[in-house]
Amino acid sequence: MSKSVPFLTAPANTKGWVGDVEFDPFSFSENFDMKWLREAEIKHGRVSMLATLGFWQQQYVTLPGMTPVTDSNLAPTVVGVGAMxxxxVWMGVLEFWTNKGNVTMETMFSDPKRVPGDLGFDPMGLASGKSEAEMERMQLRELKNGRLAMLAIGGMIHHNWIFGEPLF
Known part of the structure; x- marks a missing residue:
């Protein structure tokens, strides 16, 4: 049985992955490639970490030439459709470039050496010289912070929708 949800069976395909808490209530790991699922979780976590920072920061900082808005949900309307x-488009180009044109679930991991979330970008050398245990610890930190950020940005957005007022 699952450690995190004791009345469900533990998913077999999540074993061995960093951050496995045996939580897969919809059996996604049985129906989709685990590398693709992990890639999606890491990407969504990274975007959510940036989004939480930008969401509350937008309330206090306005770029020159922009109209300040108190509700961060309305910020995209200020810059307009063209900017959005x-x-x-540029995120699509970046996705295409980082995966060498393999952007579908079937082709994204055609190279067996490709690791989910590893874009080969480490300008500060954070990954170099680390032991396997240290790397897993860093990966677990990123996953946990990303999971928290996904919940946080959802809460921030819904706070503004429900109450119609600034976050802070």
Whole structure:
């Protein structure tokens, strides 16, 4: 039985992955590639960590030439559709570039050496010279902070929707 949800069976495909707490109530790990699921979790966590910072920061800092808004949910309307489409297009280009054109679930991990979340970008050398245990500890930290940030940004957005007032 699962450690995190004792009335469910423990998912077999999550064993051995950093951050495994035997939580997969919808059996995604049985139906999808675990590398693809982990890649998605890491990407969403990283974006959510940036989003939580940007969400509350937008309330206090306004870029020159922009109209300040108190509700961060309305910030995309200030910059307009063109700027938002540029973000979407450039994120698509970045996704295509980092995966060498393999952007579908079937092809993303055609190279067996590819590790989920590893983009080969480490300008500060944080990963170099680390033991396997230290790397797993850092990966677990990133996963936990990313999971918390995903919950946090959802809470921040819904706070503004429900109460119609600034976060702070």
């Amino acid at each position: 489409l540029q973000i979407i």
